[in-house]
Amino acid sequence: MREKILVDLLLNCKEPISLADIAKNLSYSESTIRKLIKDTIITSEKNGFIIELRKGKGYTLSVQDEKQFTQYQDELSSEIDVLNSDQRLEAILFHILQADGYITLEELAERILVSRSTITKDLVFAKKKLAEYQLELIKRPHYGLKIKGKELNTRKAFSRYVLHSTIYLEPTAQYKNFLKNCETGKLSEFLRNLIDRKQISVSEVIFENLCTHLKIILFRAMQNNYIKEEQIKIKQVDEIFEETAFELADWIEREFGLKLPKAEVDFLAAHLSAKSKTKEIKVRSQDRLFKDLKEILNALDEEFLTNFSNDPELILGLSLHIYPLLERLYYNLQLENPLVDEMKLKYTNVLVVSFRFGELIEEKYGYTLTRDEIGYIALHLAAHFEGEKQNLLDKVKRIVVICSTGGGSAHLIRLKLEKLFSSALIMTVSNKNIAAFKEDLPDLFLSTIPMEKEFQGVPIIQIKNFLDDMEIKHIKDLTTQQISARKMNSRVVGLRDLFSKEYLNIQKNGQYLDMIREQSDKMVQNKIASKDFTELVMEREQRFSTIYDKGVAGPHPISLGAGHNVVGVTILKEPIKWQQREVRIIFLINLKKGHLFLHKEISRFLAVLMDDEKWIARITQIQSFGEFITIIDEMITEDQ
Incomplete structure (x- = not known):
């Protein structure tokens, strides 16, 4: 796993190490490493260590709890989980795409540490993944497997499954040798200086994309794999991009002894043109x-x-x-x-x-x-x-914060809220004094203690005693929802209101798309969803799946048009798989036009659900709607 290699690297470095050096050591782009570090930091403290960025120097790792850290390292001891079909599939594609020619089933089995029969079964899914890139996996007796298709499509798949793999695997000897001898850091430096000199404007993400494209060109060219003129349609690009591409090609020939054919240089110019911010549009x-x-x-x-x-x-x-x-x-x-x-x-x-x-x-x-x-x-x-x-927040001019005493913590809350509501006068009172505002109502009440949802028509938003960044964001979202609802002359729909007994299904197992279709059709038949709701949900799900982590899915249509806001829930007693991803609970989202803000509340709820396995375990064990709502109420209360 890349996380293990990152942690080992930081642990063994006596001095802070820069992002660029980490990327070079792990042979991934800086953007990939930046995300890897961010993901690792999220769970680092509970695993007994912290990662810190020292300004101007780089990243360091320090162990806070030896026992927790040792346990964490043991859990990451293997490169991939061979029992995980998703990881095996990625590993197969990782190795096949690096092969210069054929690769045998025995070689794949040896590298991934599984049986030949397991590899044979996984190849069915590998073929489907490659087909998404218009590539074919051919098998020749006594030779093995080989990818067939346009070079352009092979490079796209190579970028996804080799350079941006979601698991860490040791590169093959050939690719490792390429990285060692090519000094791709020199390539990155030359490209940056060149685009600066040519005054071409690109973001850091796009610069990383260009570097990735150039690395793939070099590796594939060293295997004598080039893009052919008949495989692409080239149109005239601005002269500045042509000049830049030719300078890059000349430098590659001098540095690596590779003379790129004209089709490659033309395509490189097209890449530069298509990935650069244009300061002047005709x-x-x-x-x-x-x-x-x-x-x-x-x-x-x-x-x-x-x-x-x-x-x-x-x-x-x-x-x-x-x-x-x-x-x-x-x-x-x-x-x-x-x-x-x-x-x-x-x-x-x-x-x-x-x-x-x-x-x-x-x-x-x-x-x-x-x-x-x-x-x-x-x-x-x-x-x-x-x-x-x-x-919308700037239109809020008067806020009353209700606390049990009106002092102490209320003062700290007021100071934080003044940064969020920069145009508002904020007052703090105890709950006993709320009646004093009956004749002079504020725009909004915020309360740290349980109260009714409104007072004299003015909404009361429940908040926590201590306002961290997440709570501030939540207050911001809830406030804008209240204002938007009042503008539309509608009430704010609470999360709990979205669920109903009629749209709760509890079943042992089933087919993912069939269950979504059945729930969608029911909403259409009951006239709380638009006539094309099922079609729109299925189109969205088949193009880009909404299966998240921990087996939680949140399918929804590509546009809003509900007659009634509702979330249908399907709970599976046994997990199923779709597109190699596990599914345990399905939340089918059907919202009214203009109620986009509810998507955010639902997303926040799903994030809380996935953050703690106990909620998922409890929900998958329920037998009735009453049990389900009890858990939802507990989740909402605990989150507050």
């Missing part, structure tokens, strides 16, 4: 792009009751992103997004809109956006939502 293209974006955003506003089309900053930001995006789509280039998996749960509401944005792009231009590209669109839309949220 006036004609800009006018058309602005017009198209306005139409798309207007359509989104109508469907989701948003205000995208009136945000000039959003339109400008999207235009600068979409211009090179259309180039990428033309060449079928994939821009990897290291944040997309993290966003899947944290920004579910934004991704719902982003998927619809992708559909409208496809309708207008005929190109299909990848999940990673949709993730980048979501970042732009998320920034808009944050801006809208802050605008």
Whole structure:
């Protein structure tokens, strides 16, 4: 596992080690290492160690509890869990894609430490994964296995399953030798200096993408695997990108003795053009792009009751992103997004809109956006939502914070809230004095003690005694929900209100898509979902699965149109698998138009559920709706 190698590396370093050096040691991109460090830090304290970043120096690891740390290391002692079919599948693809020619079943079995028969069974799924990249896995007697397909598609699969593998495996001898002799750090340095000199603007993520593409070019070229002219369609790119590509090709020939054919150089220029932020868009293209974006955003506003089309900053930001995006789509280039998996749960509401944005792009231009590209669109839309949220918070002018005494902790709460509600006057009182505001009501009540949901028509939001960053974020979300609901003349729907006895299924097992379809059809028949609800849910799930961690799934349609807000729940007594992922509890989400904020509350609930195995274990053991609601109430109470 990469986490084990990272921890071992940091443990053995006497001095702080930089992100770049960690990436070089592990042979992964800096963005991948940055995410790996972030994920490792989340659970580090409970495993007896901490990772710290020393400014200007690098990362260090210090052991806080020897017993916990030793136990943690023992748990990570094997490279992969051979009983985990997902990890075996990744390992098979990892090794096959590095092979220069054929690789035998015996070689794969020896490297992954499983039987030949297990490898044979796993190859059925490996073929399906490769087919997603339009690649074929062929088998030749006495020779073994070999990948067949366009070189461009092989490189995409190589990037995913070798350079960005989700498990750590030792590279094959050939690839390890390539990394050792190629000095790819020198390549990164030359590329950075070159794009700076040419005044080409790229983000750090895109720079890492370009470096990854160049490493793949070098490795595949050393195996005499090149892109052929007939495999791609090349159109004229700006002169600056052609010049840059030729300079890169000349440098590669001098440094590595590899002369890239013209098709490779042309494709490299296309990569640079498609992955660079363009400071100046041609006036004609800009006018058309602005017009198209306005139409798309207007359509989104109508469907989701948003205000995208009136945000000039959003339109400008999207235009600068979409211009090179259309180039990428033309060449079928994939821009990897290291944040997309993290966003899947944290920004579910934004991704719902982003998927619809992708559909409208496809309708207008005929190109299909990848999940990673949709993730980048979501970042732009998320920034808009944050801006809208802050605008709503700025309209709150008077807040009353209710505590048991009105002093002490109330003063600390007020200081923190003043940073969030910068335009508001914030007062703190004890619960005994709330009646004093009957004639002079504030815009909002916040209470650290259990109370009714409102007082004289003004909402009362329950908050914790100590406001950490997560609680501040929660208050921000709840407040904007209250304001939005009042603007729409509707009440705020609580999480508990979304569940009902009619839409709770408890069954032993079944087929994942069949269970979703059955629950969806029931909602349509009962006229609480739109007529195309089932179709939209199935389309979303088959394109990009909503199965999260710990066997929790949250399927939903690619647009909102419910007649009634409801979440259907299917609980499985025995876990099932779909697309190599385990499923134990399915939450089918059906929300009204304009109720995007509820997606965020549901996502927060799912995150709490997955964070503690005890909740999942209890829910999977229930026998009735009453037991289910009791657990939900306990979860809500504990979270507060």
